[in-house]
Amino acid sequence: MKIKVPKENLEPIFVAGPTASGKSDFAYYLADTFESQVISCDSMQIYKGLDVGTAKDSKEILDKYDVKMVDIVPVDYDFSVAEYAERAKKEIDTAIKNGKLPIIVGGTGLYFESLLYPMSFGEAPKDPTVRAKYEQELKEKGNEYLYDKLIEMDPEAATVIHMADNKRIVRALEIMELTNKKWSEVKDNKPEINPIMVAFNTDRAKLYERINERVDKMMSLGLLDEVQSVNNFTYNSMKAIGYREFVDYNGDNLEQIIEKIKQDTRNYAKRQLTWFRKYPFVHWVEIGDYEDALSYIKTRLKTTKQF
Numbered sequence: 001m002k003i004k005v006p007k008e009n010l011e012p013i014f015v016a017g018p019t020a021s022g023k024s025d026f027a028y029y030l031a032d033t034f035e036s037q038v039i040s041c042d043s044m045q046i047y048k049g050l051d052v053g054t055a056k057d058s059k060e061i062l063d064k065y066d067v068k069m070v071d072i073v074p075v076d077y078d079f080s081v082a083e084y085a086e087r088a089k090k091e092i093d094t095a096i097k098n099g100k101l102p103i104i105v106g107g108t109g110l111y112f113e114s115l116l117y118p119m120s121f122g123e124a125p126k127d128p129t130v131r132a133k134y135e136q137e138l139k140e141k142g143n144e145y146l147y148d149k150l151i152e153m154d155p156e157a158a159t160v161i162h163m164a165d166n167k168r169i170v171r172a173l174e175i176m177e178l179t180n181k182k183w184s185e186v187k188d189n190k191p192e193i194n195p196i197m198v199a200f201n202t203d204r205a206k207l208y209e210r211i212n213e214r215v216d217k218m219m220s221l222g223l224l225d226e227v228q229s230v231n232n233f234t235y236n237s238m239k240a241i242g243y244r245e246f247v248d249y250n251g252d253n254l255e256q257i258i259e260k261i262k263q264d265t266r267n268y269a270k271r272q273l274t275w276f277r278k279y280p281f282v283h284w285v286e287i288g289d290y291e292d293a294l295s296y297i298k299t300r301l302k303t304t305k306q307f
Contacts, residue, residue, distance in 0.1 A: 004035040005301065010096045013297055015105040016041075016112060016276050017200035018269035020210040021287050024057060026200065027105035029290050030297070031065050034103075037095035039088055040069040041106030041115070044240050046084070047075050049230070052223045053242035055214060075230055075237050078167075085114035109275035116195060116279075124186050125178040134170045149173065156184040156278075164239040196300045199276050202287040208266050210287075215262045218242065224254070241265055 013030065017023050027038050040046075044054040048071045056062075062070055068091040073079055088104070088111070095102040104115065138146050143166055150169050151158040153176055161168045172183040179186055201207070227246045230238060238244060245260045276282055285293045 002035050003033060004099070005101050007096070007099045009301070010099070010101055011196065012092055012102040012104055012115070014041075014112065014116075014195055014197035015103060015199075015293075016197060016282070017107060017287075018207060018272040019055075019107055019265060020207065020214045020269070021107075021200040021202070023105050023107065023200060026198075026290055026293060027103050028061070028065055030101075030103050030294070033294065034101045035099065036101040036103050037091070037098070038065045038067045039091050039095070039102055039104045040067055041088070041104050041108055041111045042070075043079075043084070043108040043111055044237070045070045045106075046072050046079055047077070047237045048073065049075050050226065050237060050243070052218050052221045052226045053240070055218070076232070076235050078236055081110050081114050084111050088115060107272050109272060112276075124175045127174065127178055130177050131170060131174045134173045138166055138170060143169075146170070146173070154182040154184055156274075157182065164244055165236070167236070195279075195281050196297060197279065197281055198283045198285050198293045198296060200285050200287045200293075201273065206287070207269060211265050211269060212262050215242075215258060215265060219258060224249075241268055 013036075015023050015027050015030070030036060031038050042054070044050060045056050046069060047054070050056070056070065057067070061067075069084070069088055072087070092102045092104070092115075104112070106112070134146065143163065146166070146169050147158070147163045150161065150172055154172065157172050161172060163169075175181075175183050175186055202210075223242065224246070227238075227243055227249075230243075232238060233244065233247045241264045242261055245257050245264065249257055283293070283296045285296075
């Protein structure tokens with residue numbers, strides 16, 4: 001029988017970690033343990049039709065656990081962090097209202113940030129003149145120039161903003177100029193809640209092996225066909241790792257593309273770890289050690305609120 005946490009004691013459980021660390025499997029393990037609601041915190045699994053390259057679980061699993069915030073927008077939709085926060089918070093509130101423990105799972109640091117901290121980046125100052133200045137720099141000097149400027153001004157921001165995400169690069173530079181603060185600092189210093197958060201990791205060699213195996217599996221499941229079915233690299237969704245690398249595909253360089261995806265994914269995993277390690281409240285767990293993670297969660301729930 002599943003554990004039912006009293007409604008007045010319900011609070012979100014956050015499950016994080018780098019790509020290929022088994023986060024979703026543990027979230028489903030928690031869902032089998034508690035009366036709960038699984039809510040995705042993944043910036044790519046929101047898109048309908050992008051299934052293979054986002055390592056999306058099967059429809060059977062998604063339906064079984066009624067996972068929220070997956071397959072919610074079309075592939076050409078320009079989704080924002082602010083919109084994620086608004087929608088995800090509604091799902092959290094609904095889960096609690098229905099007496100279910102919210103389980104937020106994923107690897108997108110900025111999406112976690114939007115839930116953990118009261119100030120969303122969408123509420124940061126805006127100035128169309130400043131933004132136009134950086135858009136002009138982008139047009140005249142190129143993406144790499146602007147991204148290098150971001151790295152120089154705020155290395156932490158560069159760990160979560162992809163080089164190909166011109167819109168977010170421009171927005172980050174705009175915020176920093178208007179606030180005289182780093183983009184990653186434009187938020188309150190403390191989370192609005194005392195989070196219960198676990199994150200999975202292992203030694204680098206094992207993690208990289210898991211990543212390489214995942215990419216090989218994606219190819220066997222038809223990643224190339226999925227990319228070609230969309231075939232529009234102007235979409236923000238297609239600028240993500242696992243898709244953007246195919247912009248140079250010519251029919252003869254598939255092996256090079258695969259190796260590039262693996263390298264980009266390994267680099268992304270490092271950036272994810274950098275992001276989550278900045279949170280002092282995270283309980284780190286070895287990949288696959290569900291007992292440790294579950295024990296911690298039960299202890300936190302019992303320590304903070306009796307049930």
